[in-house]
Amino acid sequence: MASKIVFGKWESISLLAVLMSTQIFLGFPRLMVEAAGTGAWLLVIYAAVLAMLLFAVISKLYSPFEGKDIIDIGGLAGGNAGRIITGSIFLLYLIFIVSVSLREYAENMRIIYLNVTPISFVEMFFLAGMIAGAFMGIESIVRLGAILAPVIAVGFFMITFGIYPYYDFSKIFPVLGSGVNNIFLRGFSKISVFSAISILFLIAPFLKTNKNFKVTGYASIGISAVMLTWSSLINILAFDYPAALERLMPVFQMARLVNLGRFFQRVESLFMIAWAVSGFLYLSAVFFFIAYVFRKTFKLEYYRPVIFPFATLVFTISLMPPNVITATRLEIDYFRNYVWIISFVLPIVVLLIARARIKASKTGGAENA
């Protein structure tokens, strides 16, 4: 499959930018305020710089492995065991995040629009979209992402510009918010907001060249850094600290604030489009990669037969948290604090081992010769 399908830089950048930025529509802006107070936007910039630096290291280490994904490289590093360990870690990570995100999307949908509908009913529709996306394959998802990414961006910027009467730049002071320690030391773990970069290590075979790999990585981190920083800044400008700590789905609440004259108000429908589209793209792309990683890890010929079992698993796990707060805390306390280990540290470790193995085998080969 990977050898036949190739997609361009725009498609891959769009996909990754959507995957990294979609958290804007959930609790991301609030999460940053929780971590850094009025310095939330500084924290995002700091995390983006760190993510860029770590990606520079990873792309340097990636250079001998053009056209290979992280699971292939895991195989080179540790044989079958290496491949299975690497694949399984990614698999667990993807199942966890897609389950939690599915629950969050469904709960938020229920809170803002579908008050009476049972949560399982709402989730089933999200699941239907995810299953359809996974069945159609990565090419359909990526190409749809390339079409819809600008729609999502336009919707987001329209909402944030629409609340300009509420901007008050004095709200960003004190500029260091909850302090240097919280931003620059404890804030290190917030590079996890760019954890979707790990998908790049899975789509490397579709990008073919190292150049495409690098451009996609830097551009997607850069674009999402702009979106994430802007959302954090506007959240503080509009909602004020500490009241901003209370807001569920700050971007939705921003959309509710848009009130330009008596004619241009109630633009939540704009939010709904951007939010639902980015949600479906995010969930179906990540869900596709669950099946894809499983196939690669266990060297299966087809990925489609595992779609329904995984859909059932994800659906079941997503309904395990007893309430929306538990689901959100699972994402904030565990995923957003520790997933950088899987997204950034694991690839570096795997790449270092693989390079060492290759170097050793070359040296061994030369000695034998």
Added chain:
Amino acid sequence: MPKKVCMLLVIFILCCMLPGCYDRQEVDDFAYVIAIGLDKGKINILRLTLQLAKPTVIGSGGGGEGGGGGGGSDGSEATTTIVVETPSIFSGLNMANNSLSKKLNLAHAKVMVFSKELAQEGIERYINAIPRTREIRPNISIAVSTSSAEDYIKAVQPHLEINPAKYYEMNYQTFKYTGLSINNDFHNFYSQMKSTYQSATAVLAGVNKFNSAEDFSLQSSTYDEKGRPYPLEGDFKAGDMPRESKLKAEIMGLAVFNGSRMVGELDGHETTMHLMVTGEYGHGFITIPDPIRKDYTVVLEVKRSRNPVCSVDISGERPRISVKVILEADIQTIQSGIEYEKPENMKILEKAYEDFLRESIIKYLKRTTEEFKSDICGFGKIAKAKFLTWDEWERYDWLNRYKDAEFNVEVDFKIRRTGLIVSTVPVTLSKEKEAP
């Protein structure tokens, strides 16, 4: 491949839309609340008043159901009210729903009115429910009624508007051209209530107490305490304006909060000063005694020229706040007929306005520190920028220090235009000729 992409797009769109079928609701199934009133209850914690729109009346042009545009032309019949006593807002909705054929919907509520009595006790326990619900919009105006909220809402029977919601929308925006009131929406009010650098304000509303022009009195006017011989246009609070009209509801002045508790109220004139200091003043007529002939008045249409320039010095024990208000004006009325259009006279008039406004602003600011102990102008925003971290800012404890603040007020006032008259020619009187 494009076929697959299109199919996936269609599936996504269908998946977005179809879940809505489960809790589908028709627009016609709802009764739309346009105003919510909260008073202290007689037999329960709260008395909840809901003003509901009658869409059929509004749609037919105000003259009665199915009139097809005929009938009357006002909105007095376009609403109905329900009053329930309840422990909380939402339990009250539940009780009210029981008597209606349609489900109450708050998505079109324009104003939430608290009675003064309730506001003085603190409204946090009631208002905390609002940001949780998606139905009530953050742009809903917050008002405090000098009479009961129930009376105020029942008194809103607009005669110039068919749509009562439009009445609220437009009435609460009049401050832009009168300067005698404010409009604080729930979003701002809630943030200010929880803020560490600014206290909240709300619109002061009330029911006019005069039934005829013969009943007019100045008992409740604030002109006397200001040492004026007669009241100016802003020397009243809501409910006290000498005004006779079928529409009894009115707004004038603002309610001052400290946290969630109302601690005082300002009259229309002080509200103008508040708007000038906060930079929200648009334009409006301001009357002062004629600087040369004190028994006459001068009226200028005063406009904000530029945003006020404020600074806060926190180096000393007490915060020192400097305010420079920059205004311009057009001459509207010179009762005395003195030629203030002349440059040398214009300077006298400008100076008189500068002194009048400076004195009024200082008096107003002193009330905020000494009487209310509430930074309703938000000077704390400026002070906050002098700190690097939130902990340092919280330790400074601005809201407690504000009561000791000292002010330095400057008013820059320039008359720009003189209306359609460039020079006042004195009135000619006929001289009585002596009989030969």
